[in-house]
Amino acid sequence: MSYFSDKLAFITGGSSGIGLATANLLATRGCSLVLFARGQKMLDEACKTIKKNMEKTLSSVNAVSMDVTDNAEVQQKIKFAVEKFGIPDILINSAGVGTGDYFENISYEQFDKVMKINVYGTRNAISAVLPFMKQKGRGHIVNISSVAGLIGMFSYSLYSTTKYALVGFSECLRSELKRFNITVTLVCPPEVKTPFIEEEAKTLPPEARVVKNLAGLLTPEQASKAIVRGIRRKKFLVVPGIMAKSLLFWHRISNGLLTRMPADLIIKFTSRRLSKIN
Secondary structure (H helix, E strand, O other): OOOOOOOEEEEEOOOOHHHHHHHHHHHHOOOEEEEEEOOHHHHHHHHHHHHHHOOOOOOOEEEEEOOOOOHHHHHHHHHHHHHHHOOOOEEEEOOOOOOOOOHHHOOHHHHHHHHHHHHHHHHHHHHHHHHHHHHHOOEEEEEEOOHHHOOOOOOOHHHHHHHHHHHHHHHHHHHHHHHHOEEEEEEOOOEEOOHHHHHHOOOOOHHHHHHHHHHOEEOHHHHHHHHHHHHHHOOOEEOOOHHHHHHHHHHHHOOOHHHHHHHHHHHHHHHHHHHHHO
16 A cells, blocks of 8 residues: 555645646555645646546545635635545645846845745645644645755845745744654755746846756656655655755755855856857
C-alpha cells in the first residue's frame, strides 16, 4: 500500500504548474485531493485531467474556487472543504506569482500584489487549516518557495523578497508545529517550465536570463516527484534538480562568494555585449 493511500491533500494553486503536476502524481498514489485556485474553469479542467490519470485508485478529486489573498474567503472556503471532504493530512501551498524586472520598474502596487499572493496567501491557507490539523493530531504542510528564496538574484528584488519570506516563515513553523505533530516541508525549486516563464519573459532583463541558467530548468513533473518524495520522507528542505543543489552547495560553503562572483561577471559581460549591440 502506498504511503499516500487514504490520505487527503489540499493544494492551493492546484489548477496549473507545480500544483497540478503534484496533484496528478499524488492521485496516482491513492491520495484524495481538493484543489484550490481562483478560476473555476481551470479547476474543472484540472480535475478532469487528474481523473483520467487515476486509473483504478480509490482517490477522489474535488475543487473549490478561492482567492488566497482574501483571508475571510480563505477561512470560509477551507472550513467548507473540511466539512464536505474531511480534514486534510497534507496542505500544499503552491499558489504564487512573480515577475523579473529592474527594481526601479516595479511599482508599489505590483510589489503589494505579489506579496499578498505569495506570502499572505500562504499564511492565510495555513492559518485556516491549522486548527483542523491540531484537532486531528497530525498533519503535513508544504510551502513552495524557490532557489531565489535562498540565493538572491539580479532583477528578482520582488520575487526573491517573497520567497525569502517563505523560507523564514517555514523555518519558524517547522519548530513551532512539532508540538502538534505537524511536519513542515520547504520546497525550493529552480526555474520550472510553467506559464509563469512566458509571462515573466515580457519584463525579464537579458542579464537575468543568463544568470537564471546557472540553476537549471525543470519540468513540473520533475519538481513534483521531488516534492512527493520529500513529503514521504518528511524532509524539511527539498531542492529539486542537480544544478540547483550544486549551486546551493557552493553558495553555502563559500558564504556566497562562489555564486555572487560568477553572477556579477556574467551580468557585467552581458551588459557590455548589449551596450555594443545597441
